[in-house]
Amino acid sequence: MEYQWDFSVVARHLPLLLEGLAQTLRLSLAAIAGGLAIGLVLALMRLSGRRWLAWPAIAVIEFFRATPPLVHLFWVFYALPILIGVNLSPFAAAMLALSVQSGAFFAEVYRAGIVSVERGQWEGARAIGMRPAQVMRRVVLPLALRRMVPPFVERAFELVKTTALAATLAYGELLYQAMVAVSRSYRPLEIYSAVAVIFFLVLFGASLVMRRIEDRLRRVER
Amino acid sequence: MTEAPLLRTEALVKRFGDLTVLDGIDLAVQPGERIAILGSSGSGKSTLLRCLNFMELPTAGRVHFHGAPVGTAGSRGEVRYRERDLADLRRRIGMVFQQFNLFPHMTALENVMEGPRTVLGQPRAAAEAAARAELARVGLADRGDAYPARLSGGQQQRVAIARALAMQPEVLLFDEPTSSLDPELVGEVLRVIRALAEEGRTMLLVTHELGFAYHFATRVLFLHDGRILEDGPPERILKTPREERLQQFLARFTEFGF
Amino acid sequence: MYQPDFTDILLNVDLLARGAWITIALWAIAFAFGLAVGLGLGLVRSSGNRWLSLPAAAYVEVFRNTPVLVQLVWFYYAFPVLTGWQMSGFTAAALGLALNTSAYCAEIYRGGIASIARGQWEAGRALGMGWARLMRRIILPQAVRRMIPAFTNRGIELGKMTAIASVIAVHELMYEARLLSSQTFRPLEVFTVIAVIYFIVIYPGTLLSYRIEARMARRS
Ligand SMILES: Nc1ncnc2c1ncn2[C@@H]1O[C@H](COP(=O)(O)OP(=O)(O)O)[C@@H](O)[C@H]1O
Ligand SMILES: [Mg+2]
Numbered sequence: 001m002e003y004q005w006d007f008s009v010v011a012r013h014l015p016l017l018l019e020g021l022a023q024t025l026r027l028s029l030a031a032i033a034g035g036l037a038i039g040l041v042l043a044l045m046r047l048s049g050r051r052w053l054a055w056p057a058i059a060v061i062e063f064f065r066a067t068p069p070l071v072h073l074f075w076v077f078y079a080l081p082i083l084i085g086v087n088l089s090p091f092a093a094a095m096l097a098l099s100v101q102s103g104a105f106f107a108e109v110y111r112a113g114i115v116s117v118e119r120g121q122w123e124g125a126r127a128i129g130m131r132p133a134q135v136m137r138r139v140v141l142p143l144a145l146r147r148m149v150p151p152f153v154e155r156a157f158e159l160v161k162t163t164a165l166a167a168t169l170a171y172g173e174l175l176y177q178a179m180v181a182v183s184r185s186y187r188p189l190e191i192y193s194a195v196a197v198i199f200f201l202v203l204f205g206a207s208l209v210m211r212r213i214e215d216r217l218r219r220v221e222r
Numbered sequence: 223m224t225e226a227p228l229l230r231t232e233a234l235v236k237r238f239g240d241l242t243v244l245d246g247i248d249l250a251v252q253p254g255e256r257i258a259i260l261g262s263s264g265s266g267k268s269t270l271l272r273c274l275n276f277m278e279l280p281t282a283g284r285v286h287f288h289g290a291p292v293g294t295a296g297s298r299g300e301v302r303y304r305e306r307d308l309a310d311l312r313r314r315i316g317m318v319f320q321q322f323n324l325f326p327h328m329t330a331l332e333n334v335m336e337g338p339r340t341v342l343g344q345p346r347a348a349a350e351a352a353a354r355a356e357l358a359r360v361g362l363a364d365r366g367d368a369y370p371a372r373l374s375g376g377q378q379q380r381v382a383i384a385r386a387l388a389m390q391p392e393v394l395l396f397d398e399p400t401s402s403l404d405p406e407l408v409g410e411v412l413r414v415i416r417a418l419a420e421e422g423r424t425m426l427l428v429t430h431e432l433g434f435a436y437h438f439a440t441r442v443l444f445l446h447d448g449r450i451l452e453d454g455p456p457e458r459i460l461k462t463p464r465e466e467r468l469q470q471f472l473a474r475f476t477e478f479g480f
Numbered sequence: 481m482y483q484p485d486f487t488d489i490l491l492n493v494d495l496l497a498r499g500a501w502i503t504i505a506l507w508a509i510a511f512a513f514g515l516a517v518g519l520g521l522g523l524v525r526s527s528g529n530r531w532l533s534l535p536a537a538a539y540v541e542v543f544r545n546t547p548v549l550v551q552l553v554w555f556y557y558a559f560p561v562l563t564g565w566q567m568s569g570f571t572a573a574a575l576g577l578a579l580n581t582s583a584y585c586a587e588i589y590r591g592g593i594a595s596i597a598r599g600q601w602e603a604g605r606a607l608g609m610g611w612a613r614l615m616r617r618i619i620l621p622q623a624v625r626r627m628i629p630a631f632t633n634r635g636i637e638l639g640k641m642t643a644i645a646s647v648i649a650v651h652e653l654m655y656e657a658r659l660l661s662s663q664t665f666r667p668l669e670v671f672t673v674i675a676v677i678y679f680i681v682i683y684p685g686t687l688l689s690y691r692i693e694a695r696m697a698r699r700s
C-alpha cells in the first residue's frame with residue numbers, strides 16, 4: 001500500500017519543534033562562547049613556551065579531539081556529579097561538555113592562525129619601529145583573526161550539529177522535541193524528515209551567509 | 223607542392239566570450255614544413271596551436287587533417303565534434319608545453335611509455351623498448367628511472383619531447399618550449415629540436431628565440447591580434463620585414479643587443 | 481570521598497570487548513562504503529556535467545548540513561515507514577554512517593581533483609587520452625596522495641561518530657557502556673574507562689595523521 005503522507009502532523013507539532021530549535025540555538029551559542037573562551041586559554045597555554053602550561057593544554061586538546069562527544073556528554077552528566085557532589089541540569093552538562101570539546105578544536109584554530117602570520121610581517125613591522133606588543137596588536141592579531149574566521153565558522157557549524165546529542169540527556173532541543181512529537185503522533189517519517197529539513201535550512205542558509213562574509217574578508221587581505 | 227596539406231585551417235575563429243583571439247586564420251601545413259610562429263604576448267599563438275589539436279574547440283571555421291575536415295557540420299552550419307574523434311586526432315599530433323607538464327607520479331620512462339601503453343595499447347615490452355629509444359634520442363638514456371622532480375628544467379622538457387615522440391606523431395606542436403627555462407638550459411632543448419628538424423619532421427614552433435627560428439624554420443608566421451600578418455621564408459620575414467608591427471616586434475629584440 | 485570500584489567493569493570485560501568489535505565493524509563497513517560511494521560522487525561532481533553534478537551536490541549538502549544523530553534516527557525510525565523494510569539498528573547505523581561519510585569523502589575527492597594543475601589534464605589530452613583514462617591514470621593517482629590527510633581525518637571523525645549508534649540500540653561499545661553504567665550504578669568508572677578505551681583506539685589515528693602531514697609538508 002502506498003504510504004499516506006500526513007504533513008498536518010508537522011504543522012500541529014511545529015510550535016514544539018520551533019521551541020526545540022530555540023533551545024538548539026541557545027545551547028549552540030552558549031557552547032560556542034564557552035568553546036571560544038576555553039580554546040583561547042588552551043591555545044595561549046600551548047604557545048606560552050612553558051612546559052608546565054603547554055603540556056596540560058596539549059593533553060586536554062588531544063584527548064578531547066580523539067574521543068566521541070557523546071562520551072563527553074555522558075561523562076559530564078552522569079560521572080562528574082559524583083566527583084563534585086552537585087547534580088547538573090541537562091543544559092549545564094551539555095554546555096560544559098560541548099564547550100570543552102569544541103574548545104579543544106578552537107584552540108588549534110587559534111594556534112594555527114597565530115603561527116600562520118609570516119615572519120615577514122613581524123620583520124616588516126619591526127623594521128618601521130613598532131614594539132613587539134604593537135606588532136602583535138596592530139599587525140599579527142588582525143591578520144591572524146581574519147584567517148581564523150573560516151575554520152572557526154566550520155567548527156561552529158560542527159558544534160551546532162553536535163548539540164543534537166543533548167537529546168540523549170533529555171535536553172529539550174530540536175531532536176528531543178521531535179522524539180516527543182513522534183511518541184505522541186506515531187508519525188516518525190514526517191516529523192524526523194521535518195527535523196532534518198529544519199536543521200538543513202538553518203545550517204545551509206547560515207553557511208551561505210558565512211561564505212559571503214568570508215569572501216569579503218578574503219578580498220580585504222589581497 | 224602537389225601533396226595535400228597535412229593540416230589546413232580555413233577561416234579559423236576562436237573567441238573567449240567577447241574576446242576574439244583568432245580572427246580568421248587560413249593556414250596550410252605541408253608535410254616536412256617547419257613553421258616558426260612569432261608574435262607578442264596575447265597575440266593568439268598558443269590558441270592557434272591548441273586549435274590545431276583541438277585542445278580548444280574553434281568558434282568558427284574548420285580544420286582539415288590530411289584533406290578531411292574534422293568534425294561534422296550540422297544543419298545550421300555549426301560544427302559538431304565528437305570527443306572520441308578528437309582524442310584519435312590528438313594521438314597523431316604531438317604537443318610540447320611551455321611548462322613541460324610531465325606526470326610527477328611517474329618516472330621519466332613511465333612518462334614516455336604512458337601514451338603508447340594506455341592509449342595505443344602497445345605491449346609493455348615493446349612500449350618500454352621504444353620509450354628507452356626515445357629517451358636516448360633526447361640524450362637521457364640514463365635518467366629513465368628518475369622522477370620529474372629530480373630532473374632539471376631542461377631535462378624535464380627533453381623527457382616531454384620524448385613523451386610526444388613516443389606516439390609517433392605526424393606533426394609536432396611546440397608552445398614556447400624554452401620560455402620557462404634558465405638561459406643556460408635553453409641550448410640543450412633547442413639542440414634536440416634541431417635534431418628532429420634534421421629528420422625532416424613536420425613541426426610548428428612558437429618561440430621567442432629569433433636566432434633559432436631563423437636557422438630552424440622553413441617558414442615563419444607573424445601573428446598579431448589573431449591574424450597572420452606576415453608569412454614567408456625566414457630570410458624574408460626576419461631580415462626584411464614589411465609590416466610595421468613586425469618591424470616594431472623585431473626591434474624590441476635588438477633594443478638591448480650588443 | 482568517593483571510592484572508585486572497577487570490579488564490575490572487570491567482570492564485564494567480555495561485554496565491552498564484544499561492543500568494541502561491533503564498533504570496529506561499523507567503522508570499517510561505513511568507511512569502506514563511504515570511500516567508494518564518495519569516489520563516485522566526487523567524480524560526478526568533477527565531471528562538469530551539470531545534470532549529474534547538481535543532484536550529487538544536493539546529496540552532499542544534505543548530509544553535511546544535518547546532524548549525524550538525526551540521520552541515524554531517520555534511517556532507523558522514518559525510513560522503514562517509507563519503504564516497509566524494518567532494518568536492524570546495526571544496518572541503519574551502518575547505512576547512515578556510510579552515506580554521511582560518503583558525502584564528506586565526495587568533497588575530499590572533488591577538492592583533490594580540482595587541486596591538480598590544468599597542465600596535467602592538457603598533457604593527458606594531448607596524448608589522446610579520454611576523460612576516464614586521464615582520471616584513472618593521471619589525475620586520481622596524484623590527487624589521492626594529497627587527499628590522504630583529509631581521509632585520515634575522516635576516519636577519525638567516523639570513529640567518534642560510531643558511538644552515536646548506541647542511540648538506536650546498536651550494541652557497540654558506547655551502548656554496552658550505557659547498559660553497564662545503569663546496571664552497576666558506577667557511571668564514573670564506566671564512562672571514564674570507556675573514554676580511555678576510545679582514546680586508545682582513536683589516538684593512533686591522530687598520530688598517524690600528524691606523521692603524514694609532517695611528511696607532506698617536508699616534501700612540498
Ligand atoms: N581559456 C581562455 N579563456 C579566456 N581567455 C583566454 C583563454 N586562453 C587564452 N585567452 C586569451 O586569449 C588571448 C591570446 O592568448 P594566447 O593564445 O595564449 O596568446 P599567446 O600565446 O600569443 O601569448 C589572451 O588575451 C588570453 O588572455
Ligand atoms: Mg602562449
